[in-house]
Every structure is written in C-alpha cells, then in structure tokens.
Amino acid sequence: MTHQRLTPQSKLPNLGTTIFSQMSALAQQHQAINLSQGFPDFDGPRYLQERLAHHVAAGANQYAPMTGVLALRQAIAEKTGALYGYSPDVDDDITVTAGATEALYAAITALVRPGDEVICFDPSYDSYAPAVALSGGVLKRIALQPPHFGVDWDAFKALLSDKTRLVILNTPHNPSATVWHSANFDVLWQAIAEREIYVLSDEVYEHICFDPQGHASVLAHPQLRERAVAVSSFGKTYHMTGWKVGYCIAPPMISAELRKVHQYLTFAVNTPAQLALADMLRAEPDHYRQLPEFYRERRDLFINALKGGRLELLPCEGTYFLLADYSAISGLDDVSFCQWLTTEKGVAAIPLSVFCADPFPHKLIRLCFAKQPSTLQAAAERLRCL
Numbered sequence: 001m002t003h004q005r006l007t008p009q010s011k012l013p014n015l016g017t018t019i020f021s022q023m024s025a026l027a028q029q030h031q032a033i034n035l036s037q038g039f040p041d042f043d044g045p046r047y048l049q050e051r052l053a054h055h056v057a058a059g060a061n062q063y064a065p066m067t068g069v070l071a072l073r074q075a076i077a078e079k080t081g082a083l084y085g086y087s088p089d090v091d092d093d094i095t096v097t098a099g100a101t102e103a104l105y106a107a108i109t110a111l112v113r114p115g116d117e118v119i120c121f122d123p124s125y126d127s128y129a130p131a132v133a134l135s136g137g138v139l140k141r142i143a144l145q146p147p148h149f150g151v152d153w154d155a156f157k158a159l160l161s162d163k164t165r166l167v168i169l170n171t172p173h174n175p176s177a178t179v180w181h182s183a184n185f186d187v188l189w190q191a192i193a194e195r196e197i198y199v200l201s202d203e204v205y206e207h208i209c210f211d212p213q214g215h216a217s218v219l220a221h222p223q224l225r226e227r228a229v230a231v232s233s234f235g236k237t238y239h240m241t242g243w244k245v246g247y248c249i250a251p252p253m254i255s256a257e258l259r260k261v262h263q264y265l266t267f268a269v270n271t272p273a274q275l276a277l278a279d280m281l282r283a284e285p286d287h288y289r290q291l292p293e294f295y296r297e298r299r300d301l302f303i304n305a306l307k308g309g310r311l312e313l314l315p316c317e318g319t320y321f322l323l324a325d326y327s328a329i330s331g332l333d334d335v336s337f338c339q340w341l342t343t344e345k346g347v348a349a350i351p352l353s354v355f356c357a358d359p360f361p362h363k364l365i366r367l368c369f370a371k372q373p374s375t376l377q378a379a380a381e382r383l384r385c386l
C-alpha cells in the first residue's frame with residue numbers, strides 16, 4: 001500500500017520563519033556580532049541556577065499546580081503590591097505561564113471570538129497577530145510614527161466599534177524603546193470605559209525603564225486593571241530567556257477564562273524553575289530594582305561608542321533595544337540593509353519594517369544592547385565605520 005503525503009491547508013499561510021531566527025542564522029553563518037535577537041550574551045544570577053539544581057536534586061520533578069507553584073504566586077503578589085500599589089489575589093488573579101508568549105496566546109484565545117476586532121499599535125511584537133488570526137479575530141493596526149511613536153488618540157477612537165473586543169499594548173515598547181506614562185492609560189480608559197473592551201498589557205520590559213517617572217503599569221490604574229491582563233516575563237528580568245517562565249495577572253473572571261486555555265496548552269510550567277524563582281524573589285528582592293541602572297550603563301556605553309559614526313540614534317526610554325536611522329549611509333530598504341550589514345560588515349540587526357503590516361518607509365534598524373561591554377564595543381567599532 002502506498003502512503004500519500006498530506007499537506008494541511010495552512011491556517012497561517014503568510015507566516016514563514018521569523019526574521020529573528022533568519023537574522024541569527026545569517027549572523028552565525030557570517031560570524032557576525034549578533035545584535036538582532038533580544039537575548040543577553042551573559043548569564044543570569046548564580047543563586048537562581050543553584051536553586052534550580054537544588055530543587056531538581058531534592059525531587060521536585062513532578063507536575064506543578066496548573067496555576068503555578070504557590071510560593072511563586074505568593075512572591076509575585078508581594079512584588080506586585082510593592083511595585084504597583086495593587087496586591088493581586090494569589091489564588092484567583094495570578095497564573096504562571098510558559099514565558100510571556102504563552103500568557104499572550106492564552107489571553108488572546110480566551111478573549112477574542114470569531115469576528116471580534118482587536119486593536120494593536122504598529123510596530124508591534126510579532127506574536128500578537130498570529131494569535132488573533134487563529135482565534136478568528138480581525139486585527140486593526142494603528143501606525144505609530146518615529147521618532148516618538150506616540151498614539152494618535154483620535155485615530156484610536158475612530159477605530160472603536162461594537163465589534164472591538166481587545167486592545168493590545170506594550171510598554172516599555174519593543175521595538176521602539178519608548179514608554180507609556182500613566183496619562184496614556186487615563187486616555188485609554190476614557191476612550192473604552194463605556195464599551196465591553198478588554199486590555200492586554202505586555203509589560204515584559206517593566207524593569208528595564210529609564211524614564212524618570214518609572215514604568216507605568218496597567219495594574220496601577222484602578223479602573224483599567226479590572227478589565228486587563230498584565231503580562232510579565234522572568235526571562236527578561238533574570239537574563240534567562242531560555243527558561244521560558246512568565247506570568248499574567250488578571251481579575252478572577254478573566255483569569256478563569258484564560259486558565260481554560262492554559263490548562264490545555266501546557267497545563268503547568270516546570271516545577272523546579274518555579275521553585276527556584278520563588279527562592280530568588282525572596283532571597284534577593286532588590287535584584288530587579290537594580291536592572292534600570294544595569295541596562296542604563298550598557299545603553300550609554302553603546303551610545304558613546306557609536307559617537308562619530310553616521311548612524312542617527314533615536315531616544316531610548318526603555319527595553320534593551322536602540323533604534324538607529326541609517327539614511328545617511330544607504331538607500332537600501334531596511335531588510336536589504338540588515339542583510340548587507342550582517343554579511344559585509346559583521347553586525348546583525350533587525351529591520352523595523354518586520355514589526356509593521358503596512359509599508360514602513362523609514363530607514364530604521366533595531367540593535368539589542370543586552371550584551372557584554374566587550375561585545376558592544378566591538379559592534380560599535382564596526383558600526384562607526386559605516
């Protein structure tokens with residue numbers, strides 16, 4: 001009997017390998033310095049690693065509770081109370097997920113029904129659109145313009161309709177490196193208060209904020225947090241992106257729905273990592289408070305090392321990304337420029353147009369500075385000569 005190979009009809013026909021994987025592969029092939037994908041080239045806290053090894057050796061190797069290990073949820077509740085003046089309920093509001101990515105997917109899947117409209121701001125992180133598409137939602141994108149990437153609130157209000165179900169925002173913002181202030185949340189609230197619209201607030205860079213006012217969380221907004229899902233990532237906070245542990249905080253009725261998705265997507269996140277993270281939060285509660293200074297030093301080192309070159313740098317208020325305008329150097333489109341930069345000049349970056357659905361006419365690239373000082377110096381030397 002011959003077996004015929006079947007080709008499924010794609011539910012995401014326009015999606016290929018992400019630009020992040022492509023650029024990292026190209027960087028490896030050409031031995032370029034990789035400032036494309038957003039991950040540190042240094043290790044996370046030793047203590048966290050030791051606690052992971054400890055819990056594995058101590059036999060904490062079976063399923064964790066579906067919502068997350070209790071000690072970790074307790075530590076998250078305390079941290080949230082200290083940071084945002086709001087203490088979520090340990091049992092009803094906090095769900096530990098397989099990275100922020102799973103939290104985003106679970107929230108979108110739980111909230112968006114076929115035909116619902118979802119508003120996001122372009123450039124936008126690449127995991128939102130496929131999740132909305134798989135739920136049958138219709139994405140309405142608002143283009144943010146460089147250099148400040150501010151929201152045109154009149155355009156936002158004009159997009160609202162009875163079908164609008166969800167607004168997805170991200171602050172500090174990848175890739176623009178801008179941040180929202182509490183005033184932005186006030187305007188958002190005024191715009192949606194009378195409608196049944198939920199908010200998904202992607203705050204994975206909450207501890208990498210250089211703005212003097214600090215990070216504005218949706219959780220600090222008393223009305224908005226009643227209809228919001230706030231998403232965090234331990235991968236970003238502890239320089240351990242490979243651990244893929246994150247969490248989300250949402251009111252009970254929303255959490256109940258997103259947990260129905262989480263339950264059958266992963267069921268539970270790996271136990272020893274959760275226990276180790278709970279230990280870390282208890283033992284070194286100030287660790288994440290030092291992050292703005294830690295990354296500010298790297299940002300400033302990189303900016304200083306780039307001085308004298310022809311890249312024009314945009315303001316960086318948060319995240320570990322820096323945007324650079326290359327229009328003084330090349331007339332190439334941004335994808336071709338990044339390929340040329342990697343293969344000919346030995347530095348890999350991400351073109352900004354890949355975060356946008358509509359044509360993005362600007363000549364901007366994103367450089368990741370979550371790297372050791374020596375890596376940043378070496379990359380800057382090459383970029384200064386362009």
Ligand SMILES: Cc1ncc(COP(=O)(O)O)c(C=O)c1O
Nearest residue numbers: 099100101125174204233235246
């Ligand atoms: C804006 C944004 N959201 C979510 C994520 C995913 O986080 P995690 O690695 O915890 O899934 C990232 C990772 O780069 C990100 O930049």
